[in-house]
Amino acid sequence: METILKTSQLGIQFGGHKAVDNVTIDIPKKHFKSIIGPNGAGKTTFFNLISGELQATSGEVFFKGENISRRSPVERTRLGLGRSFQITNVFPNLTVLENVRLAVQSREKIRFHVLRHFTSYKRITEGAISILEQVMLTNKLYMPASQLSHGEKRKLEIAMLLALDTEVLLLDEPTAGMSLEEVPAILDVIRGIKRSSEKTILLIEHKMDMILDLSDSIMVLFNGRLLADGTPQEIMNNETVQNAYLGGLYDEQLTMP
Amino acid sequence: MKRQSIFTTSNTVFCVMAVILAIVPFVSDSRTTLILLTQIFIFGILAMSYDMLLGYTGIVSFGHAMFFGIGAYTSAIMLNMYESTMAIFTISIAVGMLLSAVLSFFVGLLTLRLKSHYYAMLTLAISGLVLVVAEKWRTMTKGNDGFTFRAPEFFRDRMMFYLFALACLIVIYIIFKRFVGSPLGRVLIAVRENEQRTASLGYKTLHYKVIASVLAGVVASLAGSLYAVSLRFVNTSVMSMDITLDALLMTIIGGVGTLIGPLLGAAVIEFAQHYLSGLARDYPIFERWIIIFGIIYILAVIFFPRGIVGTLSQKLGEWKMKRKTAAVEETFQKVPPPGIADESGEWK
Numbered sequence: 001m002e003t004i005l006k007t008s009q010l011g012i013q014f015g016g017h018k019a020v021d022n023v024t025i026d027i028p029k030k031h032f033k034s035i036i037g038p039n040g041a042g043k044t045t046f047f048n049l050i051s052g053e054l055q056a057t058s059g060e061v062f063f064k065g066e067n068i069s070r071r072s073p074v075e076r077t078r079l080g081l082g083r084s085f086q087i088t089n090v091f092p093n094l095t096v097l098e099n100v101r102l103a104v105q106s107r108e109k110i111r112f113h114v115l116r117h118f119t120s121y122k123r124i125t126e127g128a129i130s131i132l133e134q135v136m137l138t139n140k141l142y143m144p145a146s147q148l149s150h151g152e153k154r155k156l157e158i159a160m161l162l163a164l165d166t167e168v169l170l171l172d173e174p175t176a177g178m179s180l181e182e183v184p185a186i187l188d189v190i191r192g193i194k195r196s197s198e199k200t201i202l203l204i205e206h207k208m209d210m211i212l213d214l215s216d217s218i219m220v221l222f223n224g225r226l227l228a229d230g231t232p233q234e235i236m237n238n239e240t241v242q243n244a245y246l247g248g249l250y251d252e253q254l255t256m257p
Numbered sequence: 258m259k260r261q262s263i264f265t266t267s268n269t270v271f272c273v274m275a276v277i278l279a280i281v282p283f284v285s286d287s288r289t290t291l292i293l294l295t296q297i298f299i300f301g302i303l304a305m306s307y308d309m310l311l312g313y314t315g316i317v318s319f320g321h322a323m324f325f326g327i328g329a330y331t332s333a334i335m336l337n338m339y340e341s342t343m344a345i346f347t348i349s350i351a352v353g354m355l356l357s358a359v360l361s362f363f364v365g366l367l368t369l370r371l372k373s374h375y376y377a378m379l380t381l382a383i384s385g386l387v388l389v390v391a392e393k394w395r396t397m398t399k400g401n402d403g404f405t406f407r408a409p410e411f412f413r414d415r416m417m418f419y420l421f422a423l424a425c426l427i428v429i430y431i432i433f434k435r436f437v438g439s440p441l442g443r444v445l446i447a448v449r450e451n452e453q454r455t456a457s458l459g460y461k462t463l464h465y466k467v468i469a470s471v472l473a474g475v476v477a478s479l480a481g482s483l484y485a486v487s488l489r490f491v492n493t494s495v496m497s498m499d500i501t502l503d504a505l506l507m508t509i510i511g512g513v514g515t516l517i518g519p520l521l522g523a524a525v526i527e528f529a530q531h532y533l534s535g536l537a538r539d540y541p542i543f544e545r546w547i548i549i550f551g552i553i554y555i556l557a558v559i560f561f562p563r564g565i566v567g568t569l570s571q572k573l574g575e576w577k578m579k580r581k582t583a584a585v586e587e588t589f590q591k592v593p594p595p596g597i598a599d600e601s602g603e604w605k
Contacts, residue, residue: 051457072456073456074457074462077457077459089454090451091450091451092450093450094447094450106458111460112468114435114436114439114442118439118440
């Protein structure tokens with residue numbers, strides 16, 4: 001399978017702390033990879049390195065064979081790396097529809113048009129509505145995003161990512177802070193994306209049971225380092241992972257005198 | 258989504274207002290009213306251009322007066338040096354706009370990368386620099402003393418100038434309305450709301466901020482040209498911080514992020530200035546009307562941070578929302594949805 005995204009010995013150092021250390025992975029096209037790891041393992045930092053929010057201090061990121069380590073986040077998005085954020089990051093005072101419409105507008109490369117009213121670009125509004133249908137938010141089209149519930153904001157976040165229609169989707173804990181009732185709806189959305197499209201997906205998640213059936217492969221980060229990378233089955237049976245992730249190491253440390 | 262028709266309520270109100278204002282000079286022969294209204298139009302244009310930065314793109318600039326001053330000086334100097342004709346005046350407006358565009362483009366390109374308050378400080382510094390140039394370049398500007406010049410023959414009649422200023426205001430208003438309603442304008446609003454998110458959607462936010470600041474600078478220059486001709490006199494006060502503060506005040510009191518807000522703000526402030534200083538004859542305290550103004554300003558920022566228009570439209574929105582939720586609640590009471598906690602606090 002053709003590689004779409006590759007990191008080679010990627011790392012970032014904040015002062016003396018290596019948040020991400022020497023991570024080399026290879027993600028084939030249309031692959032669904034989940035990233036797990038305890039709090040502070042460097043998962044989101046790793047995402048930030050891929051999406052360009054942070055500049056790597058060592059190593060490189062390749063997208064379709066091209067080295068993009070020095071590219072800005074805007075350029076990476078335009079190349080085809082879209083991301084969602086763990087901390088909800090939408091336009092709070094704009095309506096739900098407008099939030100997504102802006103993303104569709106960017107995809108359609110309508111950037112500096114001034115001569116027509118924005119509502120006369122029917123295709124864009126329609127595109128935005130159809131994406132909001134996918135995430136089941138059509139009943140809230142004209143509500144300001146700040147008034148949505150947390151779960152709905154997460155859905156909106158995913159909708160904005162989908163609207164960009166990038167080849168690679170970086171999903172940073174889409175279910176973070178959600179109540180248990182809301183989680184299945186998000187999972188359905190993600191499952192829908194996986195089933196219906198040509199997209200490569202990278203997903204950060206805490207709830208391990210949730211992603212086992214979704215993922216083609218899982219990588220485990222621990223203290224910034226890549227601990228393991230393999231199929232869900234391999235990861236489940238991996239003893240180091242069990243120790244690190246399922247609390248073994250923590251318990252030992254805690255019980256130490 | 259509803260396509261906005263041209264005949265909305267706000268557009269109708271706007272047209273009626275425009276017609277009324279156009280008739281005013283024919284029915285009223287008060288020179289003071291005419292001059293006051295002309296001032297309001299001119300500062301309305303300036304405040305709208307400032308709102309393009311503050312209200313639409315979320316850029317706080319303390320250097321807006323320099324573009325106003327460039328327009329004022331360009332017109333004054335050209336009218337003084339060459340003949341006082343309409344042609345020269347028109348050319349001077351264009352030259353002022355061009356100078357402002359070039360300056361705001363380069364200033365924007367260099368400084369808009371900075372975060373908000375650093376940018377604000379830098380604009381303050383640059384406009385200070387321009388002010389010093391205007392003061393020291395005495396051969397051209399006659400420094401602090403300023404100079405008088407003859408206005409074009411056509412504008413000797415106050416009424417003509419009034420109508421001209423009104424026409425400029427209407428044209429600028431329409432252009433701005435079109436601009437903020439365009440796809441580009443929507444991106445500007447997105448930048449105001451969340452710049453980093455806008456970038457991660459694939460928009461180069463710096464470009465948008467530069468465009469907004471060039472547009473604002475060009476329009477401010479037009480306001481400056483009109484201002485100079487209305488006074489037939491120009492000195493360095495047109496570049497002073499007071500002009501920027503006036504624009505800021507008008508925008509905030511009227512309502513940031515709306516077009517009609519700055520216009521209202523300009524009207525309120527110009528009227529207040531006029532009448533409060535007029536009261537000084539009877540009540541000496543009003544000689545210090547600026548103090549009263551400061552108090553009003555503080556109260557406005559505390560109690561109406563959205564300004565007149567913003568507060569009104571918020572109240573209207575809340576009222577509509579209330580009616581809507583009341584209707585929704587009625588239907589809810591008939592069929593309690595599953596998963597809602599009952600009175601005992603347990604989940605069904």
